Amino acid sequence: MKKRFLSLGLAAVMAMSLTACGGSNTAETTKAAETTAADAKAEGSEAADTAATDAGAAGGVFKIGGIGPVTGGAAVYGVAVQHGAELAVKEINEAGGINGAQIEFNFQDDEHDAEKSVNAYNTLKDWGMQVLMGTVTSAPCIAVADKTAADNMFQITPSGSAVECAANPNVFRICFSDPDQGAASAKYIGENKLASKVAVIYDSSDVYSSGIYEKFAEESANQGIEIVAAEAFTADSNKDFSTQLQKAKDAGAELVFLPIYYTEASLILQQASTMGFAPQFFGCDGMDGILQVQNFDTKLAEGLMLLTPFAADATDDLTVKFVESYKAAYNEVPVQFAADAYDAIYAIKAAIEDANVTPDADASTICDALKASMLNIKLDGLTGEGMTWTEDGEPHKAPKAVKVVDGAYSAM
Secondary structure, eight states: OOOOOOOOSHHHHHHHOOOOOOOOTTOOOOHHHHHHHHHHHHHHHHHHHHHHHHHTTTSOEEEEEEEEOSSSTTHHHHHHHHHHHHHHHHHHHHTTOBTTBEEEEEEEEOTTOHHHHHHHHHHHHHHTOSEEEEOSSHHHHHHHHHHHHHHTOEEEESSOOSGGGGOSTTEEESSOOHHHHHHHHHHHHHHTTOOSEEEEEEETTOHHHHHHHHHHHHHHHHTTOEEEEEEEEOTTSOSOOHHHHHHHHHTTOSEEEEOSOHHHHHHHHHHHHHTTOOOEEEEOGGGTTGGGOTTOOGGGGTTOEEEESOOTTOOSHHHHHHHHHHHHHHSSOOOHHHHHHHHHHHHHHHHHHHHTOOTTSOHHHHHHHHHHHTTTOOEEETTEEEEEEOTTSOEEOOOEEEEEETTEEEEO
């Protein structure tokens, strides 16, 4: 049984730092998600039907399932993952598939609910799923991971960032774990001398937020960063942040670290502006989406920094092509979650090709083969160049920092 561990070396921390988001119980659906969620749900079925029709008799079909919130408060994450995966599937099928076999992709909505996610998994099993790309958010991912382990079903989560998501030997991830993101954030702030006095506002009721904060606090001591205020809130008290902001201001915080989701972050930026508090704000991947929050003045996010493995304005050929294709298909700029899913599908493709498995193999046989092949492959993806994986299921790639400039993310 493979061992799970966290890297302690600073170089390894930066190589494995940054997570993709765990999902938020309090996240509100953005305007973009509200207008596309129903269409996305239908598109998933259409994509699966089209793939099956086009497969033909030549190479057979690999059945890949996906699970995530297409409706509900976290729909912005699930819709992005579904769309990113669908683009990858379309590209691969049009290029001849995987060793001549087409991909049939079926994405199920779990509404960011663990019980519904397990139900979605069972639906996909009945459909004949051979590999799972999911789930999107952490709590459902942990619940489903127990099922895939029992079934020996290969699972790769694009964005389930809680440590427990990848605790089983059949589970790998594209994103980075929460603790590593916290350490990397402290290291980035310290090495780039962004601030010496830092306040933290985090959600103590959320595994994603608290996991990042705990590691951030630990690494801050190594970086000579003084945490002058560490203020928590919960899912039941996530609207008024005046007390937390006042304590940060009174403590002389030069930077406020926000390991939280964009919904709460947008409120914090609004309330900080109202009280005349203007420190540097620094977030993580859960902040991705703040520029799409309905009725939010994006000028308030000007100068906001966050660590993320994907920047839509990057100029490399792969990113440019992906962003153009995504905008043409969905009429919006892709966020990190779409890129995570795109890379997840291509990682599955690379592992299948390395293992030389065929679509007539059962899920358990494929799982055994892919667990070994994931340790062999190297992937140049949207979220990292030369990505590799170790036996603990964790990816090895360098993080990127982005900053909001003129209302858009700009790579640093």
